[in-house]
Amino acid sequence: MVKRFDGREYNELRKINIKLNVVDNAKGSAIFSFGDTVALAAVYGPKPSKMSLDYDKAFLRVRYNMLTFSTPERKKPTPGRREIELSEVIKRALEPALLLEEIPGSIVDIYIEILNADAGTRTASINAASLALSLAGIPMKDLVVGLAVGKIGEKIVVDLNKEEEDYDSEKLKKDPEKSKYIEYYGEGRATDIPVAIIPSEKKFTLIQLDGEISNKELNDALNLALEKSLEIKNLMKSNILKHLSSSGNFIY
Numbered sequence: 001m002v003k004r005f006d007g008r009e010y011n012e013l014r015k016i017n018i019k020l021n022v023v024d025n026a027k028g029s030a031i032f033s034f035g036d037t038v039a040l041a042a043v044y045g046p047k048p049s050k051m052s053l054d055y056d057k058a059f060l061r062v063r064y065n066m067l068t069f070s071t072p073e074r075k076k077p078t079p080g081r082r083e084i085e086l087s088e089v090i091k092r093a094l095e096p097a098l099l100l101e102e103i104p105g106s107i108v109d110i111y112i113e114i115l116n117a118d119a120g121t122r123t124a125s126i127n128a129a130s131l132a133l134s135l136a137g138i139p140m141k142d143l144v145v146g147l148a149v150g151k152i153g154e155k156i157v158v159d160l161n162k163e164e165e166d167y168d169s170e171k172l173k174k175d176p177e178k179s180k181y182i183e184y185y186g187e188g189r190a191t192d193i194p195v196a197i198i199p200s201e202k203k204f205t206l207i208q209l210d211g212e213i214s215n216k217e218l219n220d221a222l223n224l225a226l227e228k229s230l231e232i233k234n235l236m237k238s239n240i241l242k243h244l245s246s247s248g249n250f251i252y
């Protein structure tokens with residue numbers, strides 16, 4: 001039976017890998033990967049800031065960067081428009097879960113580096129940042145979970161890889177090795193929907209949509225995202241608990 005390009009079921013995430021506190025000098029840091037997409041986040045702060053003295057809450061700064069070797073073709077080192085926009089998108093996805101009013105007059109910096117990219121870098125970044133923020137002790141009401149859902153051809157799936165994001169049944173028809181996948185996905189192209197969720201509140205803090213989808217399909221895709229966000233959150237949480245107990249910082 002034909003399945004997804006990489007053999008997954010429609011509701012199956014890529015393999016998740018989590019490594020915690022990997023940057024010595026950061027207050028908290030984490031690597032989060034969805035398959036071949038690998039994001040590193042490092043949190044510095046809260047530090048006192050003149051910039052935010054006028055504010056009644058801390059100031060959050062996010063910088064998302066793709067490393068030159070993260071893509072098959074060397075990426076230019078200078079931050080492009082996409083990176084500037086994604087920094088803002090990630091900041092807005094995280095902020096609703098942070099209790100920044102509890103640390104007024106300070107600044108929190110999050111540096112995100114994409115070590116390898118195979119689609120879903122913004123969602124892997126949100127998870128890495130969320131883990132790093134919690135290790136840094138930044139007050140938050142829950143972990144924010146990022147993941148992508150989407151429609152490929154006519155099929156709703158979770159956690160698209162790059163080959164799926166680039167899906168086009170017309171192109172596949174000309175490829176004798178890959179045309180069998182049309183049987184699984186159906187006709188059409190891909191619609192990618194990266195989302196971020198505060199699982200305890202079932203609240204979306206990010207929904208982006210690139211492509212076309214009906215209301216019913218969007219509803220199905222978002223419900224699939226809600227369901228899978230719990231699986232990711234549980235994995236993130238168990239990794240934090242394991243890390244804190246093994247580093248002697250936590251008595252369970």
Ligand code: ADP
Pocket residue numbers: 071072073075082117118119120121122123162165194
């Ligand atoms: P996301 O990584 O969040 O899915 P995009 O939809 O913008 O964001 O990008 C999809 C994928 O396209 C990336 O994960 C990466 O694999 C690839 N990509 C994005 N920008 C570049 C680039 N400048 N050079 C090469 N590949 C890129």
